[in-house]
Amino acid sequence: MSTTTTTNEPRVKEDVWIPTSCGGCYAQCGVLVHRVDGTVVGIEGNPDTPAGSGRICAKGTAQVMTLYDRHRINYPVKRTNPEKGVGVDPKWERISWEEAMDTIVEKLQGMDDRRGAYFQATTVQTSEIRFAVPAFMKAFGFKNYWVSGGGLWCGNGAHFMNGIMHAAWSIIPDWHHNNYTLYFGCSKGHGAGHAALQTAQWVADARARGMKAVVFDPFLSTQASKGHEWVPIRVGTDGAAALGMINVILNEVGEWDDKYLKLRTNAPYLIGPDEHYVRDPETNKPLVWDAEEERAKTFDDDSVKDFALLGTYEVNGVTCHPSFQLLKDHVKKNYPLDKVEKITSVPAETLRQIARDFVKHAQIGSTIVIDGKELPLRPSAAIFFRGSQGHVNSGWNCLEIDMLNHIVGAADVPGGAMGHGPPVCHGHPTTGKPETTPYACPDGLMEVKGWVYDHKPYPLREPKAPVRLDLQDMFPCSVYNAFTICTDRWEEYLEDFKIPYKPEVMINFGSNSVMTMANAEDVTENFLKKFKFVFSFNIYQNEFTEAVADIVLPDACFLERYTPCVTFPSTFSHPTGMDHWVWQIRQPVVEALFERRDFNEVMIDLAKRLGIQDTYYDAINNLIPIRYGGEMSERYKLKPGGEYTWTDIVDAVLRDRLGDEMGLDELKKTGLEKWPTKVEEMYWRWFQPARVPIYFEYFKEFGEKSRKIAKQFGHEHIMDWSFYKPLAEWFPCPSHEMEGTDFDLWAFSWRPSFHTQSSTQNNPWLDELSMQDPYVYLMQLNAETGRKKGLKDKDVVIVENSIGRKIEGPIRLVEGMHPEHIGIAGCHGHWARGTPLSKGKGQFYDDLIIVDEAHTDSLTQGTDACVKVKIYKKNGR
């Protein structure tokens, strides 16, 4: 503001509220930022957007302290200490942007093989990395990446199964109509990042009108304390509990949603003795049994009068059964409740009652009219997340829980478990974009047009001889593979699998992988230190940068930059139920302070300096249709030779997706564009003819393909191939097979609602909450267990795992904890010099995690995060 004035007070006082999107977690709620005379003085919810519906959480409000955090990185720095490792002082030295960029360009150009570049990113920057990361990867020519925490905190099992069953990233109950929810190791609606604020309100509404939540969790979590019933359960055994309940439903109650199973799943598909579909010799289509005409027909034959779900039949000379019959027999034989009780520690009678209540509340047969459309009403849902997926049985655990929904037809219908973000979007009324739609493949199973994620609903990714450094591409369901890169066998794997290049340069976007992949030593020594040069965009120095970064660039935080869209793909921001779609942008509320620069601008600059800007533009043109569903019009494609800034690109994306008049200047006024959702989008299941599997016929085949590749390279036993089977199974973690040893407690981690992964602990307002909260900085131990061990509240104990890895800290004796467990708030216990407030507070749980083949889900390659430990008082056992 230029004013000529003789007083200290500016003539025009500025007092404005700017609409933008929060970046405190991945929910990306709409916020209004209050700026007074150039200073941000407050952040509040934006009542105009459905993304957050005008509310704001502690993390969001506290972001003003991150914007102005005096420990932020304000200038590029380089490492002067050649030593790298956990806890090493990098001895940063300030350098100019010019020097930083020159060095980075030199290192990238000097690579032996460009395929040896590696991207790492954090999900907190989820919307931004969708451009900068994949476009640069494509333009520069490499395929290796990791999203921080992937496979451990989220990722493999949960997203994989939700993709197959709901064409979505996650599942949440339809709280507008739900009456009964089973929670397994997740906090949705209680501060979890998936549409956190809308769901918090909706679950409170549902609770107020009598919705019951039954929560399976080893500790009395927030959701358990708000629930109708807390069911303490051993960690990692959720899938067994679900299979036991499926057994009760199918073999004791004998009630299921006949119509749903017949028309929306492969339950009627006939299975032969080879465990495969019995196919029509002419069309090769899977066959079903028409019970009325007593003959086999193809699954999509309109003349089928009654799909048989049960029975034994002879077709084309083979004896076969509908897959539903096989599932029913399988759970009866293998998951009787007495056995399940031994695995889970949950009394058989409790499981029986919950299974019965689940079916009862599903109200099979009931309907509801929404917007003139009559739909099934199934107000029961079973949901899961990180607690279920962080185990050797990651993929199957998630699937088994979700199968409860499918048996009662409570999938993507009012009241049931809903794919989240909603997988059907007909797009903005003007442009029809973004567009995503599930449809049926030739076998009848669900595929998706406009699928954005790495794991495909169907078919699975074709396993190939690996070219990636983590061998991800040789597995059909894997997204992140820590068990390869984080072990001392990595180099052996690279050699044996004949990966023709080496890790060389790592580009990191805010990720703190030293604290989010596994124990810090293994991640650093086996993986990160193998890169010759690491440069990193960060807002503050953390355990990662201090351990291994050579150059750290001062990134703009979310309040200092633009993003064309934070709410599509609808993964994190759109809950389900009739409301509005919202396209929400992010805009800077202050100019980037000091020498901070938005990494998007820096990546464009880098592409130019490397002489690859045209391929970079081309990659962006190709990415937009994938990320934001629907072809890009020629008019807005980036042209070769163009000199684009990041805001030019943002403007092009907006006009292309929302209409010619809807450029950046227009969107900056309100920060968003919204339009009503349709019943066909939100409650899509019966509007799409696609089926989902309850019998995973194709897993075996894909496992075989993967095994063949492993064998070809001399590693046939890299995975346990028995996981690739058609019927759901519960496989134990190593921790479940340590009975009778000194290691008598299971350790697990949990997440306070006011923290986001490893990124918020240094925020002083949130740290203040952590200090005040009784559980964040102390490890929770069952009071009786503690007494038996002679321990008192606040005693400092050592927690030691079976290979001698230890963490230590004070304990809190509580009643809300399963007696065989110790619960630790995850991602605490920081040690970086750059984040002094969080240093030494709480415990770093991941240091207990063992990462190797045995602690990996053979199906999805997720990492097992539960550990058997012994605890003893520090200084005197």
Add this chain to the structure above:
Amino acid sequence: MARYGFVVDLKRCYGCYSCQVACKAANNTPMGIDWAWCRPSETGKYPSATRQMIPLLCQQCANPPCMEVCPTGATTQDENGIVHVDPDKCMGCKYCIMACPYGARQTVSGWKTYFPDAEGDLDPFEAYAKKEWEKTWGYGVATKCDFCHDRRAEGKLPACVEACPAKARYFGDLDDPTSEVSVLIRRERGFQLNPELGTDPSCYYLPPR
């Protein structure tokens, strides 16, 4: 005249501390000072234990013990039942802090930065917050929640009410039997904290179950 009151629905509250931080941000309170705060509790024995968060704030009592003990007349009650402190009249004797059964009042001896390890001047936000605090309160005086008096003057709701993700906090007129707060209290068996003390708080809580 209205009697302004507050309802906290413990059934809806899931203990996320959003109210506490929203209050801090809106009122620029210094480190360690929270006019809205949360008290976690655990009761019962495993496996029937329960945990409940109780969000707290000044109860704006109809018979405020803090006002009774104030020797200088700094504490007053306005026509809407809200209890105020006049920092110019307060001499910092802390009688009110002793007298308040809810722990709603705090004094500040001086501004402490949230970034004690950092070098140099306060950052722009803390500098702003400090200035605002000194303009309104200063140091050595009793401070507390006034149901966001300044925000309400602008036609807004108290910050903690607007922030609450679970919509567990309500503000309104207790004297109006048709107001949302009155209806909630009546319909859902709203209760006051420590009614036996005879303070007659204007804050009501709805039972957790």
